[in-house]
Amino acid sequence: MTSQAMGQRLRYHGFRLRNRPDLIIGFVCLVALAFLVLAPLAEIILDALTLQPYDLAYIPDGVVGSFSLFHLERVFASPLSPALFFRPLLNSLAIGFWVTLIGVSIGTLLAWLLVRTDIRCKGLLGALVVIPYMMPSWVMALAWISLFKNDRIGGSQGFVAGFFGVNPPDWVSYGFFPIVVTLALHYFAYAYLLMSGALATVDSELEEAGATCGMGRWKRLWRITLPLLMPALGSAIVLTFIRILGTFGTPALLGLPVRFFTFATQIYASINARNNGDAFVLALVLIVIAISFIWINSRIIGIRKSFVTLTGKGFRRREVRLGLWRLPLTVAVGLFIASTVLVPLAILLWESLTLMAGDYRLDNLTTYFWIGQGNVRLAYGESGVLLNDGILRALWNSLKLGILAALCNGVLGLLVGYAVVRGRGSRLSKALEGIAFAPYIFPSIALGAIYIGMFSSPIGPLPALYGTFAILVLITVVKNLPFTSRTGIAAMLQIDKSMEEAARVLGIGWFRRMARIIVPLSMSGLVSGMLLTFITAMRELSLIVLLLSPANMVLTGVIFYYQEQAMPQHSSAVTLLLVLIIILVNVLVRLISRSAGVGGLKNG
Amino acid sequence: MEQIGLSGIRKAYGREVAVHDLDLTIRPGEFLTILGPSGCGKTTTLRAIAGLEELDDGEIHLGERLVFSRRRGVVVPPEKRGVGLIFQSYALWPHMTVQRNITLALEEKGLGKPEIEARAAQALETVQMTALRGRYPSELSGGQQQRVAVARMIALRPKILLMDEPLSNLDAKLRLDMRSELLQLHRDLGSTTVYVTHDQAEALTLSDRIVVMDRGRVLQEASPYEIYHHPRNLVVAEFIGEPRINLVPGTLVREGDALHLVGDGVRLPADRARQVRGERLTAAVRPENIRLSTTPVEGWQEAHLDDVQPTGATTILQVSAGGTRLRLVRPGFLRITAGIALWINFDPDTIEFFDPDTQDNVSAP
Ligand SMILES: Nc1ncnc2c1ncn2[C@@H]1O[C@H](COP(=O)(O)OP(=O)(O)O)[C@@H](O)[C@H]1O
Ligand SMILES: [Mg+2]
Numbered sequence: 001m002t003s004q005a006m007g008q009r010l011r012y013h014g015f016r017l018r019n020r021p022d023l024i025i026g027f028v029c030l031v032a033l034a035f036l037v038l039a040p041l042a043e044i045i046l047d048a049l050t051l052q053p054y055d056l057a058y059i060p061d062g063v064v065g066s067f068s069l070f071h072l073e074r075v076f077a078s079p080l081s082p083a084l085f086f087r088p089l090l091n092s093l094a095i096g097f098w099v100t101l102i103g104v105s106i107g108t109l110l111a112w113l114l115v116r117t118d119i120r121c122k123g124l125l126g127a128l129v130v131i132p133y134m135m136p137s138w139v140m141a142l143a144w145i146s147l148f149k150n151d152r153i154g155g156s157q158g159f160v161a162g163f164f165g166v167n168p169p170d171w172v173s174y175g176f177f178p179i180v181v182t183l184a185l186h187y188f189a190y191a192y193l194l195m196s197g198a199l200a201t202v203d204s205e206l207e208e209a210g211a212t213c214g215m216g217r218w219k220r221l222w223r224i225t226l227p228l229l230m231p232a233l234g235s236a237i238v239l240t241f242i243r244i245l246g247t248f249g250t251p252a253l254l255g256l257p258v259r260f261f262t263f264a265t266q267i268y269a270s271i272n273a274r275n276n277g278d279a280f281v282l283a284l285v286l287i288v289i290a291i292s293f294i295w296i297n298s299r300i301i302g303i304r305k306s307f308v309t310l311t312g313k314g315f316r317r318r319e320v321r322l323g324l325w326r327l328p329l330t331v332a333v334g335l336f337i338a339s340t341v342l343v344p345l346a347i348l349l350w351e352s353l354t355l356m357a358g359d360y361r362l363d364n365l366t367t368y369f370w371i372g373q374g375n376v377r378l379a380y381g382e383s384g385v386l387l388n389d390g391i392l393r394a395l396w397n398s399l400k401l402g403i404l405a406a407l408c409n410g411v412l413g414l415l416v417g418y419a420v421v422r423g424r425g426s427r428l429s430k431a432l433e434g435i436a437f438a439p440y441i442f443p444s445i446a447l448g449a450i451y452i453g454m455f456s457s458p459i460g461p462l463p464a465l466y467g468t469f470a471i472l473v474l475i476t477v478v479k480n481l482p483f484t485s486r487t488g489i490a491a492m493l494q495i496d497k498s499m500e501e502a503a504r505v506l507g508i509g510w511f512r513r514m515a516r517i518i519v520p521l522s523m524s525g526l527v528s529g530m531l532l533t534f535i536t537a538m539r540e541l542s543l544i545v546l547l548l549s550p551a552n553m554v555l556t557g558v559i560f561y562y563q564e565q566a567m568p569q570h571s572s573a574v575t576l577l578l579v580l581i582i583i584l585v586n587v588l589v590r591l592i593s594r595s596a597g598v599g600g601l602k603n604g
Numbered sequence: 605m606e607q608i609g610l611s612g613i614r615k616a617y618g619r620e621v622a623v624h625d626l627d628l629t630i631r632p633g634e635f636l637t638i639l640g641p642s643g644c645g646k647t648t649t650l651r652a653i654a655g656l657e658e659l660d661d662g663e664i665h666l667g668e669r670l671v672f673s674r675r676r677g678v679v680v681p682p683e684k685r686g687v688g689l690i691f692q693s694y695a696l697w698p699h700m701t702v703q704r705n706i707t708l709a710l711e712e713k714g715l716g717k718p719e720i721e722a723r724a725a726q727a728l729e730t731v732q733m734t735a736l737r738g739r740y741p742s743e744l745s746g747g748q749q750q751r752v753a754v755a756r757m758i759a760l761r762p763k764i765l766l767m768d769e770p771l772s773n774l775d776a777k778l779r780l781d782m783r784s785e786l787l788q789l790h791r792d793l794g795s796t797t798v799y800v801t802h803d804q805a806e807a808l809t810l811s812d813r814i815v816v817m818d819r820g821r822v823l824q825e826a827s828p829y830e831i832y833h834h835p836r837n838l839v840v841a842e843f844i845g846e847p848r849i850n851l852v853p854g855t856l857v858r859e860g861d862a863l864h865l866v867g868d869g870v871r872l873p874a875d876r877a878r879q880v881r882g883e884r885l886t887a888a889v890r891p892e893n894i895r896l897s898t899t900p901v902e903g904w905q906e907a908h909l910d911d912v913q914p915t916g917a918t919t920i921l922q923v924s925a926g927g928t929r930l931r932l933v934r935p936g937f938l939r940i941t942a943g944i945a946l947w948i949n950f951d952p953d954t955i956e957f958f959d960p961d962t963q964d965n966v967s968a969p
Contacts, residue, residue: 011677016658019681498695501656504682505689506709506760516708520699 021510026419026428029412033435036478040454041287047453048072048280055277071277084278088266089285095179095251095262096244102184104236106336107191113333115199118319120330126196131341132189134582136539136556138249139575140182143344145253146351146568148173152258156568159347162359174258183250185340187243191236198232234301242290246443248542249556253563264445264542271452271546280453283446290441345579352385352573369569385573391558395577397469398555402537402585405476406530409484412477413529414522417488418514422497436485439478444542451475452546467549479543480533491525492518527593531586538582605632606667606763606796608653613662615648622648624820625662630798635790637799639807640817641843646800647692649817650766653798654689655682666764688762688795692769694753696741702728703737706756713760727759730789747778754786758793765790765797771806783809804844808832816840832890834956838963841888841956847920847931850894852887853960865957869926870905873952876967885966886958891920891933893954897947898940904947911942923948 017023048071051062055070062068075085113119114126149158150173161167171177251262261269263286270279322329355366371384385391416436423429439447451474455465465471495518503513519526541556548557555578562571608630615623623645630636638646651657653664655671658679664672666687671680696705706727710720728734731751741749750770757765770786771779787810790797801807807814808828816823816831816839824836835841841849854867856874865874865887872887897904910929911922919938923930923946930948957967 008675008677012674012679015677015679015681019655019658019679496693496695498691498693499697501682502689502691502695502697502756503709504656505654505685505687506712506756507683507686508709508712509683512708512712517697521697 020422022419022422023428025415026423026432029416029419030428030432030435033432033438033478033481036474037435037438040450044280044283044450044453048277048284052277054274071281075278075281083261084266084270085282085285088261088263088282091176091251091255091261092245092263095176095183096241098180099183099187099244100237100240102180103187103240104191104233106184106188107193107236108195108233110188110192110333110336111195111199113329115196116320117322117329118326119322119333120326121334125330125333125337128337128341129192130189131583132186133193134535134539134586135186135341135579136249136541136559136575137183137186137247138253138541139348139579140185140340140344141178141250141253142559142563142568142571142575143347144178144182145173145563146347146572148178156356156359156566170258174254175260178254179251179260179262182254183244183247186250187240188340190240190243194232194236194239195229198229231301234297238293238297241293242441242443245286245290246445246447246542248445248545249560252545252560264443267445267449268545271449276449276452279449283449286443286446287441290443290446294441345576348572348576352569352576354569369573382567382570385570385577390553391555391570391574394553394555394558395581397553398538398578399581400469401472401476401554402534404473405480405537406534408473408477409480409533410526410530412481413484413488414491414519414526415488416481416485417490417492417522418518420485420489421492433485433489437482439480440482442479444479444540445546447475447479448543448546466547467551469552471547472544472552472554475543475547476533476537476540479540480536484529484533487525487529488522491522494525495521524593527589531589534585534589535582538578538585605794607632607665608764608796608798609663609665610649610653611663613649613652613664614660615645615652615657616660621820623652623659626820626822628815628822628825630796632796633794635787635797635799635810635812637801637807637811637814638817639801639804639814639843642802644817645820646802646817647768650689650768650798650800653764654687654766655680655685656689686760686762687764687766688757688760690750690753690757690765690767690770692772694741694749694773696749696752696756698741701738701740702733702744702752702755705741705752706759709756709760723759723761724755727755730758730792731755731785746774747782750774750782754789758789761793763795765793765795766800767797768800769802770799772801772803779806786810805846808844816843818843833954834965834967834969835888836965838886838888838958838960841958841965845890847891847933850889850891850930852889852928852930854885854887856883856885867926868928869924870928870930872950872955874955874957875952876955877957878966878968884960886960888956888958889930889950890954891931893951894930894932895949895951896921896932896934897949898944899947901947901949904949907946907948909940909942909944909946912938912940914938921946 049067049069050065051059051068051070053064055068056062056064059070062070074080110129114122114129119125145158147159148168149156150161150167150170151157152170152173158168158173246264248264248268251260251265252268254260255262255265263282267279267282267286270276270282352369353365353367355364355368367384369384371386373383373387382388416432420429420433420436423432442450451471452466455471455474458464465474499517499521500513503517508516539556541560544554545557545560548554553561555574559571559574559578562568562574608628610626610628612625612627613623614621614625626645626649638649640646648657652659652672653666659672659674661674662672663670663676666685669680670676670678671685672678697708700708703724706724707720710723715723724737725734728737731754733748733751733755736744736748741752744752750773753770767786771782774782783806786799799807799810808831811828813826814828814831815825818839824831824840826834826836831840832844835844838851842851852865852867852870852872854865854870854872856877857864857866863874863877865872865877865885867887872889874885874887877885877887895904900906905925907923907925907930909921910924913920913922914937916937917935919934919936921932921934921938923932925948932948955967956965958964959966
């Protein structure tokens with residue numbers, strides 16, 4: 001090829017790129033995401049396989065950066081292994097198994113009752129049942145501690161011990177049993193959302209197909225309903241299981257006091273002990289487990305169908321008549337939902353109003369921990385929650401984190417959706433879609449560990465982000481990307497290509513096309529995606545616990561800190577504050593967007 | 605008025621070639637129609653002119669300006685081509701009022717406020733939509749949406765108008781009205797217009813010139829008169845005209861000085877047929893060009909009337925002669941009943957002959 005022909009080819013592709021903003025956006029997103037998702041993974045694999053400065057305590061004559069199986073040996077084949085690896089592994093798997101089994105069963109049952117039967121008060125119950133989704137997953141654990149704390153740890157006593165004078169046995173107060181129960185009472189809401197969406201859509205398909213060819217009721221259930229529900233059920237199981245693997249708050253609150261470790265808490269402990277190498281190896285094992293699960297699921301169900309995301313449009317068709325059971329079942333569901341939402345919040349409220357922790361008599365009630373100020377004999381002189389600078393700063397940080405992450409995710413979801421849909425069929429589009437989905441496979445705590453590995457030292461012009469506020473935003477955005485990019489793609493698919501092409505032909509440039517046409521038309525999807533990110537960011541602990549420092553403290557971190565310091569009134573009050581704000585913002589955004597005509601917001 | 609020049613444009617989707625090395629020049633001020641069955645590459649060609657389709661090869665000139673050449677490394681984006689395009693779906697922005705749909709692009713152009721107002725008002729006036737300027741597209745009927753799309757386009761005063769099956773979503777009656785309105789618009793604006801349709805009647809009524817496409821290739825490029833009377837091959841012959849042209853396969857027979865085509869039960873004068881290698885030919889006769897008598901006429905062939913379909917202004921007759929079935933059209937609402945005998949005759953000048961192997965027209969000019 002002559003140099004002239006070469007020049008013309010280059011010129012052509014230059015022109016072509018100017019003509020295809022989606023290619024540029026797609027490429028930039030791809031590179032950025034590779035940097036934020038794949039590079040950190042490569043980094044911790046590398047770190048896990050080489051000697052790090054902190055290892056020199058064990059191997060004084062080692063060369064930093066040289067290849068070594070030291071971390072692998074420590075984790076998998078050393079006297080420490082049972083404590084470091086095998087016991088946490090068994091604990092995590094057992095917890096994962098039981099919570100998934102119980103949570104998905106409850107969620108599916110509730111979904112069936114609320115979508116397919118003539119149970120009463122559907123609207124109210126349906127609205128209440130997703131509230132756990134808006135609360136931190138460990139609210140239930142806090143409530144549990146308040147209820148069942150025993151004298152094993154010292155400090156104050158729990159509700160039960162205080163009221164009845166019976167000390168609950170250890171297995172009730174701490175460890176495996178309460179962890180499973182409290183997690184299951186939270187995560188059923190995720191399964192509910194997935195299954196109710198699936199049940200609502202299966203309904204119509206079932207009516208078309210099954211009834212017309214005269215299938216019997218059970219045959220229809222077996223041959224049509226179940227296969228159609230399988231993808232949703234599969235994702236509910238995998239999703240719940242991966243979340244449980246990566247969850248930190250509950251096993252920390254209920255497990256650490258009795259030195260009961262899961263993978264997540266062991267990673268936390270290793271990082272605290274400056275044994276990052278161990279934590280990295282454990283994080284990698286978690287990721288491998290998560291990937292295997294996704295793989296098995298996609299094998300059974302088929303790759304395409306296996307990634308059902310949350311949609312919550314629940315509409316009834318033909319309803320199963322509950323007959324005599326109608327009222328009792330309504331009451332039972334109502335009580336169950338109340339016990340998962342109202343009871344823990346009520347307990348926390350009471351707890352936050354007790355002067356001396358563990359004394360639940362009425363004359364022990366006080367508002368000190370909400371609005372009291374600097375009494376040195378109480379709570380180490382910490383002021384009440386609403387007047388406490390540290391807490392208010394954390395609250396501000398949480399809000400900032402939620403809003404920034406939501407905005408970033410909104411923009412990113414839009415851009416990824418735009419690039420993926422416009423480039424449909426191209427390799428770039430597929431790669432982008434794939435990589436935007438990748439964070440899904442990282443259990444939260446593992447992603448946090450990965451980010452420690454990646455961002456604890458400067459990268460090129462980028463300063464070390466560890467301990468800064470920016471890294472919290474970054475990791476939250478990345479973790480939520482699978483969901484928001486899916487929302488973005490779905491929103492973009494609904495906008496006919498000709499909407500934008502008409503604008504192009506009329507001479508309207510890219511920015512204005514985005515601002516005036518694409519964004520307004522995809523607003524409703526974007527808003528619900530952003531709202532979800534906000535909620536997730538506000539209540540998140542597992543993801544960011546490893547990255548928190550006094551400088552970037554957020555509310556969830558504060559709660560955890562107070563709980564560790566045995567200051568249950570503070571942690572309860574802050575928790576309530578947090579849940580209140582999340583619900584408030586949720587309601588507010590829905591009201592605003594409804595009145596602005598955005599409409600069509602989905603649950604979840 | 606601008607000329608449009610397409611030379612050697614090609615577009616493939618994977619293995620499937622949508623447009624094959626197409627050459628086409630559209631003269632300044634001309635109303636040119638691209639006609640062809642669905643999937644033949646019309647939309648692709650039109651979108652290539654607008655710049656919405658990346659071509660694999662070829663060059664496009666708009667006026668003097670080269671807007672696309674892969675070899676020379678030129679791609680002018682659609683924003684900068686200054687053409688007007690009407691989409692089949694109209695592509696109105698559903699979240700904006702009619703007025704806003706029109707003014708958005710004017711603002712982008714950097715026009716002053718009074719100028720924008722004036723142009724929008726004039727465009728709305730032209731399509732008689734002034735009263736509905738405050739409505740949203742979803743509050744308009746199909747025909748009204750169509751008008752808004754037209755107004756949005758002409759407010760920018762493009763020199764080139766591109767229309768992709770603009771009438772296909774309208775009901776039959778409205779379609780006829782809009783047809784003449786679009787033609788009037790073309791004349792008033794003095795623009796060069798490329799119109800895409802699969803409706804041969806639309807093409808015949810509107811166009812200065814028609815390009816018939818099939819499977820990504822141009823079959824014929826000529827005036828409506830020429831296309832109708834002298835189709836270049838069998839595909840064009842069959843595609844144009846309603847009711848469809850009659851095809852009579854047969855053998856060429858020389859009888860003294862005269863040539864005849866002898867088919868199954870019919871004989872047609874074939875003086876215009878040029879010699880071909882074999883003796884088999886296909887004759888094509890338009891339904892209105894077969895003469896008809898209800899009483900015997902010397903030298904005419906007897907036939908049997910199978911079916912009568914009056915449409916009001918015309919009557920379509922199904923006739924069989926031997927094994928050959930023919931369609932005839934007569935003006936007016938004929939009151940005859942099927943089953944009687946008829947006598948038919950052919951006008952030698954109106955018969956076109958085709959080689960059944962190559963499908964090409966082999967008639968003498
Ligand atoms: N985006 C596309 N991807 C793949 N094939 C396409 C695409 N657009 C058009 N085609 C194919 O190219 C051919 C021509 O399409 P088009 O120009 O839209 O036809 P027409 O407008 O004449 O109906 C068709 O066979 C169609 O299937
Ligand atoms: Mg088309």
